[in-house]
Amino acid sequence: MSEHAQTCWFVPPYVQKEVVGEGRTTADDSEQLRLADDARTRRAQAIAAVGGTTGPAAGTEGERAAPPSTGTSRREVYDCESTTVQRKRLVRAEGDRETDDADSLNAYDNAGIVRSFFADRLGRESIDNRALDLVLNVHFDVEFNNAFWDGDEMTFGDGDGVIFSGFARSLDVVAHELAHGVTQFTSGLVYQGESGALNEHFSDVFGAAITQWHTGESPSEADWLIGDEIMGPDLYGEALRSMAHPGTAYDNPVLGTDPQPAHYTDRYTGSGDNGGVHINSGIPNRAFYLAATELGDTFEATRIWYHALQALPPDATFAQAAEQVATSARILVKSGAVPKGATQIVRSAWRAVGVG
Numbered sequence: 001m002s003e004h005a006q007t008c009w010f011v012p013p014y015v016q017k018e019v020v021g022e023g024r025t026t027a028d029d030s031e032q033l034r035l036a037d038d039a040r041t042r043r044a045q046a047i048a049a050v051g052g053t054t055g056p057a058a059g060t061e062g063e064r065a066a067p068p069s070t071g072t073s074r075r076e077v078y079d080c081e082s083t084t085v086q087r088k089r090l091v092r093a094e095g096d097r098e099t100d101d102a103d104s105l106n107a108y109d110n111a112g113i114v115r116s117f118f119a120d121r122l123g124r125e126s127i128d129n130r131a132l133d134l135v136l137n138v139h140f141d142v143e144f145n146n147a148f149w150d151g152d153e154m155t156f157g158d159g160d161g162v163i164f165s166g167f168a169r170s171l172d173v174v175a176h177e178l179a180h181g182v183t184q185f186t187s188g189l190v191y192q193g194e195s196g197a198l199n200e201h202f203s204d205v206f207g208a209a210i211t212q213w214h215t216g217e218s219p220s221e222a223d224w225l226i227g228d229e230i231m232g233p234d235l236y237g238e239a240l241r242s243m244a245h246p247g248t249a250y251d252n253p254v255l256g257t258d259p260q261p262a263h264y265t266d267r268y269t270g271s272g273d274n275g276g277v278h279i280n281s282g283i284p285n286r287a288f289y290l291a292a293t294e295l296g297d298t299f300e301a302t303r304i305w306y307h308a309l310q311a312l313p314p315d316a317t318f319a320q321a322a323e324q325v326a327t328s329a330r331i332l333v334k335s336g337a338v339p340k341g342a343t344q345i346v347r348s349a350w351r352a353v354g355v356g
């Protein structure tokens, strides 16, 4: 496992707290964290016992120029069978026939869409660009109201069916979580403070970009909502975040009010949520939305952001990200990958949210 490995949750801790307050789930965020840690430890022990490794294969002499593959980019869907054991029962591997379980089916399909986007549009071979296999665990625990990436695989709860429903069924959830893997293997943005909010931001960027690519929506047609597909019947119509209008995604007695700021002057400076990683991501999210709509093409904006992601240091600040995005735009304009004027557009998008 990478030293940058992090457990990245889809539902933020402050939302989780409200859900627990409603008495709708047995696991609060610390309990969820413990379950995920237990699962990961058990898995590491199991792998060690058979003499395997969770990390990339060691390179041999003379092969340094081309690092060896870590897999074959194949999908493996496991059913946790309502336990907290990952990789419990393999229900579908790459190319296997369809299962009739909707969560397994959708996890497989959604991961395939994410893999295609990175490969076909960005020339990236799976999450680590070394063909890492995509391991997807569904039906984790009972009525588990979350999904997470823990350094080398994805795990999805079913939701309680009231507040949240099956996480694996949502393309933006799967894309968001797998994108945490892409960030881990590129800039390795530290999951704390501004670099952590950027880490969250890049996952939302890929969540929105991949959803729009799949539906064929233009930036002006798209809803720019993250997490709208997992809202259960009680919260139908709400979402966890709005990239277009941070702070407006939800407002209800169950979850409270969306705390995301849309401008740097309103940023959260407290210690909760790893220093507001899911809160302050609203600021760069809106910059991305403004850039994509002004460019009239979400993919062009994504290409610039992806270029920047590979150049950022692990402790990047918002200001550094804004500068790097402008630099990346300039490089891509020069090579003809994005149209002239893109540099000015991304610069004014960041300025509009108070950064740079």
Ligand SMILES: [Zn+2]
Pocket (backbone or CB within 6 Å): 008, 009, 010, 176, 180, 200, 203
């Ligand atoms: Zn996340």
